Amino acid sequence: MTEALPPPPRASFASDNAAGVAPEVMEALVAANAGPALAYGQDPWSAAAEDALRDLVGVPDAEVLMCWGGTGANVVGLALAVQPWQAVLCVDSAHIVVDECGAPARFTGATIVPVPHVAGKLVPEALAPFLHWQGVEHHPQPGAVSISQATEMGTVYTVDEVAALAEVAHAHDMVLHVDGARIANALVASGTDLRTMVRDTGVDVLTFGLTKDGAMYGEAVLVLRPELARAARYVRKQAGQLPSKARFVAAQVTALLEGDRWLAHARRANALAVRLAERVGAVPGVEVVRPPEVNSVFATLPAAAIAPLQGWSFFWPWDPERSEVRWMTGFATTEDDVDRFAAGVEAVVAPLVGP
Numbered sequence: 567m568t569e570a571l572p573p574p575p576r577a578s579f580a581s582d583n584a585a586g587v588a589p590e591v592m593e594a595l596v597a598a599n600a601g602p603a604l605a606y607g608q609d610p611w612s613a614a615a616e617d618a619l620r621d622l623v624g625v626p627d628a629e630v631l632m633c634w635g636g637t638g639a640n641v642v643g644l645a646l647a648v649q650p651w652q653a654v655l656c657v658d659s660a661h662i663v664v665d666e667c668g669a670p671a672r673f674t675g676a677t678i679v680p681v682p683h684v685a686g687k688l689v690p691e692a693l694a695p696f697l698h699w700q701g702v703e704h705h706p707q708p709g710a711v712s713i714s715q716a717t718e719m720g721t722v723y724t725v726d727e728v729a730a731l732a733e734v735a736h737a738h739d740m741v742l743h744v745d746g747a748r749i750a751n752a753l754v755a756s757g758t759d760l761r762t763m764v765r766d767t768g769v770d771v772l773t774f775g776l777t778k779d780g781a782m783y784g785e786a787v788l789v790l791r792p793e794l795a796r797a798a799r800y801v802r803k804q805a806g807q808l809p810s811k812a813r814f815v816a817a818q819v820t821a822l823l824e825g826d827r828w829l830a831h832a833r834r835a836n837a838l839a840v841r842l843a844e845r846v847g848a849v850p851g852v853e854v855v856r857p858p859e860v861n862s863v864f865a866t867l868p869a870a871a872i873a874p875l876q877g878w879s880f881f882w883p884w885d886p887e888r889s890e891v892r893w894m895t896g897f898a899t900t901e902d903d904v905d906r907f908a909a910g911v912e913a914v915v916a917p918l919v920g921p
């Protein structure tokens with residue numbers, strides 16, 4: 567079977583952080599390396615990047631905190647939102663509950679309460695049972711709702727859906743936190759901008775993703791409600807998320823925002839996921855679980871095809887019980903990568919399915 571396989575694609579479809587660094591980001595890192603600068607964000611690159619993010623989200627007094635990474639940024643954002651006696655409500659597939667080794671629970675001290683999702687999304691009705699916890703001293707007090715935009719299942723909340731969650735959250739004195747590791751992909755998918763999706767809907771704290779969009783490392787926390795930001799800088803430092811040479815995170819932010827590169831990267835990744843879904847969806851034996859909204863393709867295929875394909879071009883299983891896998895595109899994926907990958911899928915799956 568292996569003989570029939572074409573050469574593997576250059577890009578990895580395992581995840582959108584398998585790609586390297588966007589060339590413009592690398593250039594910006596090199597440019598920021600010109601001589602000394604004060605550490606811990608007291609440098610001109612950090613001031614410029616913080617201003618640019620404030621402007622982008624349209625909240626002039628937003629607190630902007632550069633952090634080392636996504637888990638750390640979520641920890642910082644949530645630690646501003648809740649106390650140890652409170653609860654964070656999120657879906658059971660949320661990165662903060664499944665993929666961060668319990669960091670948000672440990673660092674905030676709060677209880678992370680997973681609720682059932684609908685296609686990866688949190689729906690207001692799912693919050694209802696937990697709202698009865700409020701005011702009952704035996705229960706952790708729901709203090710925040712956390713959603714991922716885009717979701718871990720590659721779905722995207724509409725502006726109205728985010729606004730509806732913000733309304734419920736605020737009506738119950740809760741904070742709405744958004745894990746925006748893929749906020750750029752979500753924005754281009756929904757054809758809207760950050761202000762509309764985040765500020766106008768009532769989001770209180772946003773983790774603004776950079777790494778999956780072409781950065782080497784680093785994410786930013788945007789705190790849109792000044793009263794939540796009072797302890798922000800201390801919380802970030804205590805959580806180990808204040809980068810010493812912060813200018814190098816900041817330079818990446820500026821490079822990605824310049825000329826809306828961050829959106830162009832996401833647009834490319836999303837479009838290539840559509841191409842991939844079309845190509846692999848045409849292979850008998852492969853079923854694309856749902857049309858891609860962002861840069862991930864979820865598909866089921868014969869179980870016997872998975873290991874040989876992984877050996878050829880590695881990717882992660884998604885739900886082994888259902889023989890479901892996830893393939894992801896990124897800013898550096900090319901059309902050729904997609905076509906080669908799909909050809910490999912066909913070469914492995916076709917003999918298993920037969921004519």
Ligand SMILES: Cc1ncc(COP(=O)(O)O)c(C=O)c1O
Nearest residue numbers: 635636637638661714718745747
């Ligand atoms: C939804 C989501 N949130 C956050 C992260 C960031 O995690 P990390 O700590 O690996 O940067 C990821 C990365 O996979 C993610 O998919």
